[in-house]
Amino acid sequence: MSSIKRIAYQTIVTKEILRFSRIWVQTILPPAITTTLYFIIFGKLIGQRIGEMGGYSYIEYIVPGLILMSVIQNSYANVVSSFFSTKLQHYIEELLIAPVPNWVVLSGYVTGGVARGLIVGVVVTLISLFFTDLRIHSYAVTLVVFVLTSVLFSLAGFINAVYAKSFDDISIVPTFILTPLTYLGGVFYSIELLPEFWQNLSLVNPVLYMVNTFRYGLLGVSDIDVRIALAIILGFIFLLILFSLKLLAKGVGIKE
Amino acid sequence: MSALVIENLHKTYRNGFTALKGVSLVVEEGDFFALLGPNGAGKSTAISIIASLANKTSGQLSVYGHDLETDKEQAKRLIGLVPQEFNFNMWEPVVEILVNQAGYYGIPRKQAFERAEATLRQLDLWDKRHTQARWLSGGMKRRLMIARALVHRPRLLILDEPTAGVDIEIRRSMWRFMREINQQGTTIILTTHYLEEAENLCRNIAIIHHGRIIEQTSMAGLLSQLHTEVFVIDLDHPLEQAPVLSDYAVSLLDPQTLEVTVAREKRLNGLFQALSQQGIQVTSMRNKQNRLEQMFIDLVERPDPGA
Numbered sequence: 001m002s003s004i005k006r007i008a009y010q011t012i013v014t015k016e017i018l019r020f021s022r023i024w025v026q027t028i029l030p031p032a033i034t035t036t037l038y039f040i041i042f043g044k045l046i047g048q049r050i051g052e053m054g055g056y057s058y059i060e061y062i063v064p065g066l067i068l069m070s071v072i073q074n075s076y077a078n079v080v081s082s083f084f085s086t087k088l089q090h091y092i093e094e095l096l097i098a099p100v101p102n103w104v105v106l107s108g109y110v111t112g113g114v115a116r117g118l119i120v121g122v123v124v125t126l127i128s129l130f131f132t133d134l135r136i137h138s139y140a141v142t143l144v145v146f147v148l149t150s151v152l153f154s155l156a157g158f159i160n161a162v163y164a165k166s167f168d169d170i171s172i173v174p175t176f177i178l179t180p181l182t183y184l185g186g187v188f189y190s191i192e193l194l195p196e197f198w199q200n201l202s203l204v205n206p207v208l209y210m211v212n213t214f215r216y217g218l219l220g221v222s223d224i225d226v227r228i229a230l231a232i233i234l235g236f237i238f239l240l241i242l243f244s245l246k247l248l249a250k251g252v253g254i255k256e
Numbered sequence: 257m258s259a260l261v262i263e264n265l266h267k268t269y270r271n272g273f274t275a276l277k278g279v280s281l282v283v284e285e286g287d288f289f290a291l292l293g294p295n296g297a298g299k300s301t302a303i304s305i306i307a308s309l310a311n312k313t314s315g316q317l318s319v320y321g322h323d324l325e326t327d328k329e330q331a332k333r334l335i336g337l338v339p340q341e342f343n344f345n346m347w348e349p350v351v352e353i354l355v356n357q358a359g360y361y362g363i364p365r366k367q368a369f370e371r372a373e374a375t376l377r378q379l380d381l382w383d384k385r386h387t388q389a390r391w392l393s394g395g396m397k398r399r400l401m402i403a404r405a406l407v408h409r410p411r412l413l414i415l416d417e418p419t420a421g422v423d424i425e426i427r428r429s430m431w432r433f434m435r436e437i438n439q440q441g442t443t444i445i446l447t448t449h450y451l452e453e454a455e456n457l458c459r460n461i462a463i464i465h466h467g468r469i470i471e472q473t474s475m476a477g478l479l480s481q482l483h484t485e486v487f488v489i490d491l492d493h494p495l496e497q498a499p500v501l502s503d504y505a506v507s508l509l510d511p512q513t514l515e516v517t518v519a520r521e522k523r524l525n526g527l528f529q530a531l532s533q534q535g536i537q538v539t540s541m542r543n544k545q546n547r548l549e550q551m552f553i554d555l556v557e558r559p560d561p562g563a
Contacts, residue, residue: 004362005362007363007364007365008359008361089343090341093337094343094356094404097309097332097337099328099361251310
């Protein structure tokens with residue numbers, strides 16, 4: 001990367017990190033509170049009655065999913081809201097007029113989303129330590145899935161923002177698509193508990209692969225082959241990068 | 257060298273509206289160039305395409321010899337734009353807006369702060385550097401837009417109605433500033449609805465109407481095309497009726513004010529002489545209409561040959 005592009009990239013990333021840091025009460029605190037409630041209600045109160053799942057206590061079993069769920073939601077939310085505001089207030093024009101290649105714009109926003117996803121993920125992980133002992137089975141798998149999931153959902157947030165024309169449009173996808181996919185992606189249960197039809201249907205849910213691979217990284221257990229899961233995540237990332245760059249090149253939603 | 261060359265530029269929007277119908281334009285290096293036209297004529301569309309804010313349908317553009325399609329990054333580095341509408345993050349402090357913009361042009365952060373300081377001082381905004389943009393007055397926001405456009409030191413500055421809505425004092429200080437940066441070598445393209453502004457500042461002019469350039473010439477050349485000029489003359493003593501002058505059309509606006517139409521080939525000395533011979537004393541005199549305004553209306557009211 002040339003120094004000009006590197007500086008442009010750093011500028012976008014710095015701007016993004018400053019943006020969500022300034023409003024930490026809206027960006028970092030809510031997921032911390034929500035997941036604390038999940039840990040208390042599902043982990044402690046209800047979890048004690050559920051017993052073991054996959055050879056682990058219920059709270060140990062759901063911790064990886066809850067961490068990853070907050071990473072998914074926050075990476076997505078960061079990029080979709082930031083890029084949509086940029087469009088809405090027209091300061092996207094600051095970038096369009098400047099000699100910043102589209103891939104640098106995309107990388108900058110995605111890095112911003114990853115930064116928020118990871119910060120929230122770390123906060124939630126620290127909170128989980130109050131409720132359970134966290135063991136890490138594979139640091140490499142944990143870190144890779146942590147980052148790849150964040151990248152994937154930042155890209156998805158970016159695409160949503162490109163098409164969004166109103167604030168409603170940026171909340172429809174998280175409410176009606178992202179949340180169901182996350183809740184049905186094996187955060188709270190193993191798909192082995194489901195009847196065969198629903199097990200098979202669950203396999204088309206990309207979140208399932210991320211949650212299970214992350215769970216494998218932390219606990220060493222997974223409903224699916226980790227190598228296949230990683231390949232699927234990388235495949236989705238590749239497709240979304242191509243699609244996002246195509247949207248930027250055509251100027252969809254940002255140029256007349 | 258030409259600062260901007262536009263060849264046969266067309267733009268048709270997705271709704272089928274054709275905003276530009278083959279615009280060709282050359283702006284020379286160092287020029288202070290007016291791009292004028294009525295609302296909806298295609299000025300802003302042309303500017304948006306030059307600044308990469310809109311996609312063209314066809315045509316070619318180059319900035320200081322760099323093609324905007326094949327050598328986009330080099331071309332973009334040379335352009336600064338002050339758009340019509342405020343388009344900065346209203347929640348960001350003034351200095352951050354400039355530092356970020358400099359960063360997009362690859363200027364390291366330390367140097368970006370230095371440039372931001374220099375530019376904000378030039379535009380009397382340094383005291384407001386930590387203020388969020390939304391708290392600035394309208395005039396300050398306009399100056400912030402100019403500062404942001406200049407922070408990367410562009411060689412071609414495009415000003416799309418930069419003084420719209422600002423009071424006369426600020427407008428005049430902005431004129432001084434624009435003249436200064438033009439004298440320092442920055443080529444400026446100005447669009448404005450204040451034709452007095454264009455007449456005062458610009459050396460060359462193009463008039464765009466219905467998506468076509470209908471006139472491109474020097475300001476002096478354009479004004480010399482005026483066939484008549486209308487003057488309003490204030491008199492020392494009231495008159496009961498308008499005097500009859502053989503070479504001039506005269507009407508009485510009120511007992512102490514005359515309106516006189518002077519043909520291009522006639523001289524004002526002759527007018528004063530004729531008035532003196534009838535014992536009429538003149539106390540002051542002014543153009544009824546800005547000269548460029550008169551010419552502009554003449555041009556845009558002609559039937560559209562392509563319609």
